[in-house]
Amino acid sequence: MKDHMVYASNMESIESNIMDKVLARTKEYDPSIYDESDVKKAIGTDRPAFEDYKALLSPAAESLLEEIAARAKKETRRYFGNSVSIFTPLYISNHCDNHCTYCGFSRNNDIVRGKLSRDEMEDEFKAISETGLEEILILTGESRTESGVEYIGDSVKTAKKYFSTIGVEVYPMNIDEYRYLNGCGADFVSVYQETYDPDMYAKYHPKGPKRVYPYRFNAQERAIIGGMRGVSFGSLLGLGDFRKDAFSTGIHAHLVQQKYPHAEISFSVPRMRPHNNDNGEIHNNVRERQLLQVLLAYRIFMPFASINISSRERSAFRDNIIGLAANKISAGVKVGVGGHNKEEKGDEQFVISDPRDVSEVHTMILQRGLQPVYTDYIRMM
Amino acid sequence: MADELSIGGRRFNSRFILGSGKFSLEFMRRVIDNGGAEMVTLALRRANAGKENILDHIPKDITLLPNTSGARNAQEAVRIARLARDLGCGDFVKIEVINDSKYLLPDNQETIKAIEILSKEGFIVMPYMYPDLIAARRMADAGAAAIMPLGAPIGSNKGLLTRDFIKILVDEVDLPIIVDAGIGRPSQACEAMEMGVSAVMANTAIATSNDIAMMSKAFKLAIEAGRKAYLAGLGRVLEKEAEASSPLTGFLEDRS
Numbered sequence: 088m089k090d091h092m093v094y095a096s097n098m099e100s101i102e103s104n105i106m107d108k109v110l111a112r113t114k115e116y117d118p119s120i121y122d123e124s125d126v127k128k129a130i131g132t133d134r135p136a137f138e139d140y141k142a143l144l145s146p147a148a149e150s151l152l153e154e155i156a157a158r159a160k161k162e163t164r165r166y167f168g169n170s171v172s173i174f175t176p177l178y179i180s181n182h183c184d185n186h187c188t189y190c191g192f193s194r195n196n197d198i199v200r201g202k203l204s205r206d207e208m209e210d211e212f213k214a215i216s217e218t219g220l221e222e223i224l225i226l227t228g229e230s231r232t233e234s235g236v237e238y239i240g241d242s243v244k245t246a247k248k249y250f251s252t253i254g255v256e257v258y259p260m261n262i263d264e265y266r267y268l269n270g271c272g273a274d275f276v277s278v279y280q281e282t283y284d285p286d287m288y289a290k291y292h293p294k295g296p297k298r299v300y301p302y303r304f305n306a307q308e309r310a311i312i313g314g315m316r317g318v319s320f321g322s323l324l325g326l327g328d329f330r331k332d333a334f335s336t337g338i339h340a341h342l343v344q345q346k347y348p349h350a351e352i353s354f355s356v357p358r359m360r361p362h363n364n365d366n367g368e369i370h371n372n373v374r375e376r377q378l379l380q381v382l383l384a385y386r387i388f389m390p391f392a393s394i395n396i397s398s399r400e401r402s403a404f405r406d407n408i409i410g411l412a413a414n415k416i417s418a419g420v421k422v423g424v425g426g427h428n429k430e431e432k433g434d435e436q437f438v439i440s441d442p443r444d445v446s447e448v449h450t451m452i453l454q455r456g457l458q459p460v461y462t463d464y465i466r467m468m
Numbered sequence: 469m470a471d472e473l474s475i476g477g478r479r480f481n482s483r484f485i486l487g488s489g490k491f492s493l494e495f496m497r498r499v500i501d502n503g504g505a506e507m508v509t510l511a512l513r514r515a516n517a518g519k520e521n522i523l524d525h526i527p528k529d530i531t532l533l534p535n536t537s538g539a540r541n542a543q544e545a546v547r548i549a550r551l552a553r554d555l556g557c558g559d560f561v562k563i564e565v566i567n568d569s570k571y572l573l574p575d576n577q578e579t580i581k582a583i584e585i586l587s588k589e590g591f592i593v594m595p596y597m598y599p600d601l602i603a604a605r606r607m608a609d610a611g612a613a614a615i616m617p618l619g620a621p622i623g624s625n626k627g628l629l630t631r632d633f634i635k636i637l638v639d640e641v642d643l644p645i646i647v648d649a650g651i652g653r654p655s656q657a658c659e660a661m662e663m664g665v666s667a668v669m670a671n672t673a674i675a676t677s678n679d680i681a682m683m684s685k686a687f688k689l690a691i692e693a694g695r696k697a698y699l700a701g702l703g704r705v706l707e708k709e710a711e712a713s714s715p716l717t718g719f720l721e722d723r724s
Contacts (some may be wrong), residue, residue, distance in 0.1 A: 165625065168490020168675045316540075348568040349540050391570050458492040465538050465548055467511045 099261035121145035162390035174222035182446030183228030183297035216427040221462035222252035229258035247272035259306035260366030265313025276310035277319035282327035283335030325359030382412040418448035476592030476613035485673025503684035542581035576603040587611025622648025627656035654690030661694025
């Protein structure tokens with residue numbers, strides 16, 4: 088098997104020591120050494136340091152979840168007031184060259200593959216835009232042959248006609264490719280490291296371009312250098328030690344923000360859920376209580392960051408997370424290919440737990456005394 | 469004579485400017501009415517989209533103060549300001565240039581550049597700024613109609629952390645000085661007004677209170693109280709050491 092820490096020849100390498108710092112700090116992190124007094128100190132401190140963040144993610148914090156939640160809610164209110172942003176993801180292709188052993192889109196999985204033509208995309212965007220949404224996240228599987236950079240660029244250009252805010256959650260790219268997509272109208276990039284533990288990462292990604300750990304790790308930096316305004320971070324909780332993965336995610340985001348202070352920082356907090364390739368191999372140890380702990384820790388450690396809550400979670404959980412830790416929620420979610428205008432063209436990546444449409448989510452936000460926000464962004468290009 | 473606030477030739481009876489970014493829109497009118505605000509800020513990046521338009525929630529007789537939040541440099545601020553005017557938000561604009569996603573501190577240098585451009589285009593420009601005298605003077609020279617120094621980081625509710633530096637602006641810059649961010653309590657708004665600032669802006673402190681209409685009223689009263697105290701002239705305030713009861717210059721004799 089290929090060395091997962093070595094770049095392939097077509098992958099751009101940038102000057103950065105952030106990965107080494109994150110790996111070194113994570114190595115030092117032993118969640119078991121913290122006790123309740125460390126957690127209480129973390130809850131009470133004005134500006135949480137790394138040690139506080141470690142304590143908030145430790146097992147000792149679980150018994151103080153209520154107090155942690157109170158602090159997190161205060162921060163969420165302070166930075167976002169009553170606002171809750173609404174967006175939706177759109178999968179335009181599920182072709183994939185990767186072999187992620189935990190993913191429904193994995194290359195060797197026997198699923199229906201599909202991708203949207205330009206006309207089909209336009210119909211999808213139109214249908215989504217008619218629901219009132221102004222922000223869209225465009226997703227693909229990782230296939231440079233089936234969903235090349237130009238194909239993604241075309242979809243962004245089309246989306247620009249309908250949406251004020253466009254993000255892409257696609258495979259990691261080189262700087263000039265990010266610059267190209269930025270020029271097409273995309274301003275936000277999501278890349279999730281899945282697990283920050285290099286050994287586990289190698290195990291879950293035996294083949295395909297995604298196997299290269301550092302290229303994926305440095306994607307946010309390349310995106311910012313390429314002109315993107317915001318980048319999103321996340322681990323797929325449950326793949327590795329979720330406490331350590333959440334710690335690495337936060338430190339990664341913290342160091343990128345320090346190096347590029349203008350960049351807007353977001354977190355997504357997915358955990359392992361049943362999916363098309365599910366053979367029960369991955370022990371899912373992240374329960375709602377632990378998921379909430381991670382969400383709260385992100386909010387307290389980086390109170391200014393945007394946090395969105397996945398439709399993988401059940402609706403009652405999501406409803407309670409907004410205003411508490413999350414400030415952003417998806418609505419009208421389809422995780423197959425297309426599906427907003429016509430029937431889905433390809434199979435789904437995972438199972439969603441919250442099928443509510445935009446108006447239902449809108450009503451729920453108002454009922455919770457919060458304010459749905461459809462746009463919070465003016466595109467400059 | 470009425471104690472009016474004049475900004476760019478427009479006159480206001482209220483010295484309470486309401487920030488709208490963190491509210492539920494349904495409360496907007498009650499907050500404006502209870503606070504007696506005549507000027508309300510508006511984040512353009514939030515306006516004119518989605519199912520609810522914030523403009524529909526702001527009474528027509530209120531002066532809109534669109535802000536350029538989201539701008540990272542002068543050029544972007546100028547673009548957003550022009551967009552605001554095109555959308556019918558009027559000539560007032562609050563320049564916000566923020567290049568730091570963590571602390572949301574304003575970039576004074578880029579702000580000065582934006583003021584130069586926009587004031588020439590007839591905008592009534594009110595810059596949000598870090599309270600620095602030199603920058604404030606340059607903003608005045610560039611054509612600013614008021615100066616809006618931060619009291620503390622946005623949303624921090626920490627009050628007048630920059631008190632001494634804002635006082636310098638009040639003493640030295642011949643424009644309305646409006647404390648823009650950080651005011652968390654009515655008492656802090658009152659203190660700012662006692663110091664001689666011309667107006668106070670608040671948003672988070674009201675939006676996150678349990679009874680936002682009542683808190684809005686509390687701010688109105690505090691701002692009025694502080695203003696009256698300033699106009700009356702604060703009485704003798706005892707410093708740490710009591711003043712000497714016998715004169716220090718009593719030994720002088722009137723001879724040459």
